[in-house]
Amino acid sequence: MSERKATNITWHEGEVTRAERERKHGHRGVTLWFTGLSASGKSTIARRLERLLTDRGAFCYVLDGDNIRHGLNANLGFSPEDRAENIRRIGEVAKLFTDAGAITMTAFISPYRADRDRVRAIMAPGDFVEIYVQAPLELCEQRDPKGLYRRARAGEIRDFTGISAPYEPPENPEIVLDTATHDPDGCARIVIDWLVQRGVLPS
Numbered sequence: 001m002s003e004r005k006a007t008n009i010t011w012h013e014g015e016v017t018r019a020e021r022e023r024k025h026g027h028r029g030v031t032l033w034f035t036g037l038s039a040s041g042k043s044t045i046a047r048r049l050e051r052l053l054t055d056r057g058a059f060c061y062v063l064d065g066d067n068i069r070h071g072l073n074a075n076l077g078f079s080p081e082d083r084a085e086n087i088r089r090i091g092e093v094a095k096l097f098t099d100a101g102a103i104t105m106t107a108f109i110s111p112y113r114a115d116r117d118r119v120r121a122i123m124a125p126g127d128f129v130e131i132y133v134q135a136p137l138e139l140c141e142q143r144d145p146k147g148l149y150r151r152a153r154a155g156e157i158r159d160f161t162g163i164s165a166p167y168e169p170p171e172n173p174e175i176v177l178d179t180a181t182h183d184p185d186g187c188a189r190i191v192i193d194w195l196v197q198r199g200v201l202p203s
Contacts, residue, residue, distance in 0.1 A: 021101035025059040028200045029101040031094040031123065032191065035110045035170060036133030037162045038148055039140040041179040041187070042107040045133060049188040053103055056192075058201065060103040063090055068108075078159045084115050091119030098127050103200070111167040126198075131191065132173040135180055137162050 022028050032049075034042040046062045053060045068090055069076065076082040087110050097104040110116050120128040140162065141149040152160035159165045175194055177187040195201040 018099055018101060025101045026202060027058055027101075027103065027195075029098040030103055030127055030129055030195070030200050031098050031119075032103065032105045032129050032131055033094075033110070033116065033119065034105065034107045034131045034133050035116060035173075037135060037137060037140045037167055038109060038160075039143040039145060040133040040135040041177070041184060042109075042133045044184045045177065045179075045187045045191075046105040046107040048184045049105060049191055052188050052192060053201075056201070058103055059101060060105065061097060062105045062107060063094060063097075065106075065108040078165075080112070080159075080165075083111065087112075087115040087119060091122060094119070095123055095127075098123065103195075109161050109167070111161045111165065113168045113171065116170070129175065129194075130170050130173040131175040131177060132170045133187075134169075134176055134178050139180055 018029065032046075034046055036042050043062075043064050043066075046064070050060050050062050069086075072093070073086050073089055076086050087108065090106060090108065094104050094106055116130060120130070144150060148157060148160065149163065151157045152163040157164075161167045175191060177190060179187065182190070192201065196203050
């Protein structure tokens, strides 16, 4: 975790409360943290879910792993230390989005349990929903839309999750999506049903 360098700082509360923002949006703010191997379906499901939620009138946004590395985390690589900092930063961003009342979807491999647990720890109870996008490595390699597995197998990419770097599956995720048996639309609807059942979304 990065060392705090700023001193003499104070958290400033605004005039608008989170409860007011949530009433305006018509739903609770929450972070839906999609984790899984590359090509397991995280980004595809998150984007499909964003469309379905928007069609329902929800205030939502997808924080995608590749997109974040274009800007906010452009200075980070894929070493264990950089991966941890990548997740720490996006966790803080997701916390702010959640406070704004957004249904925030993050699509990151986030391979280490400890990093995901640290994000959960900075959020209020119920604000962090871990979603394990489960798919066999063999299926992810068959999909391989970017050719990353092929390059990793050839030794062209170091520290590639599932090949030369570990992936630690969630032990107690709130939701498990099996993309070997469900398509993106079906997975997105499973998440929506869960949100309705838990009172995050109105029925």
